[in-house]
Amino acid sequence: xxxxxxxxxxxxxxxxxxxxxxxxxxxxxxxxxxxxxxxxxxxxxxxxxxxxxxxxxxxxxxxxxxxxxxxxxxxxxxxxxxxxxxxxxxxxxxxxxxxxxxxxxxxxxxxxxxx
Amino acid sequence: xxxxxxxxxxxxxxxxxxxxxxxxxxxxxxxxxxxxxxxxxxxxxxxxxxxxxxxxxxxxxxxxxxxxxxxxxxxxxxxxxxxxxxxxxxxxxxxxxxxxxxxxxxxxxxxxxx
Numbered sequence: 001x002x003x004x005x006x007x008x009x010x011x012x013x014x015x016x017x018x019x020x021x022x023x024x025x026x027x028x029x030x031x032x033x034x035x036x037x038x039x040x041x042x043x044x045x046x047x048x049x050x051x052x053x054x055x056x057x058x059x060x061x062x063x064x065x066x067x068x069x070x071x072x073x074x075x076x077x078x079x080x081x082x083x084x085x086x087x088x089x090x091x092x093x094x095x096x097x098x099x100x101x102x103x104x105x106x107x108x109x110x111x112x113x114x115x
Numbered sequence: 116x117x118x119x120x121x122x123x124x125x126x127x128x129x130x131x132x133x134x135x136x137x138x139x140x141x142x143x144x145x146x147x148x149x150x151x152x153x154x155x156x157x158x159x160x161x162x163x164x165x166x167x168x169x170x171x172x173x174x175x176x177x178x179x180x181x182x183x184x185x186x187x188x189x190x191x192x193x194x195x196x197x198x199x200x201x202x203x204x205x206x207x208x209x210x211x212x213x214x215x216x217x218x219x220x221x222x223x224x225x226x227x228x229x
Contacts, residue, residue: 004158031215033216033217035217035219042219042220042221042222043204043217043219043222045216045217045218048216056216091158091159093159093217095215097215102215103161103164104161104215104217105161106151106158106159106160107158108157108158109158
């Protein structure tokens with residue numbers, strides 16, 4: 001596609017429910033990143049995919065968070081048993097990993113509100 | 116670990132005023148440095164970047180110079196416009212972990228009044 005696409009754009013869920021957030025990266029981009037943007041925490045790195053594998057999961061805040069990527073393309077971030085502190089904007093980015101200064105392209109994010 | 120510190124906002128300026136948003140960083144290696152901008156209702160966009168010491172990144176009238184001696188990458192613009200109102204994020208990538216993972220500063224909201 002023309003850019004990184006995320007869905008849904010907004011999600012309101014009840015505390016304790018599971019949610020799935022989807023990211024469609026730019027076609028041909030092998031690297032995919034998830035970040036979280038929340039008040040008071042700024043932009044936090046969550047997880048990185050190179051192809052379908054995730055060499056770095058260090059940013060996932062708890063075992064309620066998981067992510068997968070299939071076919072080297074679409075990625076899904078799943079949050080189980082959501083808590084109010086999970087409320088944030090979840091951003092996805094993709095890039096061609098050909099060097100340290102490769103530009104990352106961001107989607108518009110999914111705004112998650114846990115009530 | 117890596118970190119980025121930028122001035123807290125909001126920064127409120129009148130149109131045509133001079134803008135500086137300070138950014139300093141801590142990194143283990145020789146990072147690449149970036150400024151991203153988030154306009155209201157839009158996603159993060161790369162504004163400019165610099166990949167080595169003394170490089171100057173520039174775009175849309177904005178400039179930032181990679182200063183290794185002061186570990187800084189301050190963003191400047193000589194004459195801001197109302198359309199520059201946005202949140203600006205300084206970031207670095209050191210290439211040592213997670214591919215090109217970015218470490219971001221906290222963001223600075225700029226408001227430009229006519």
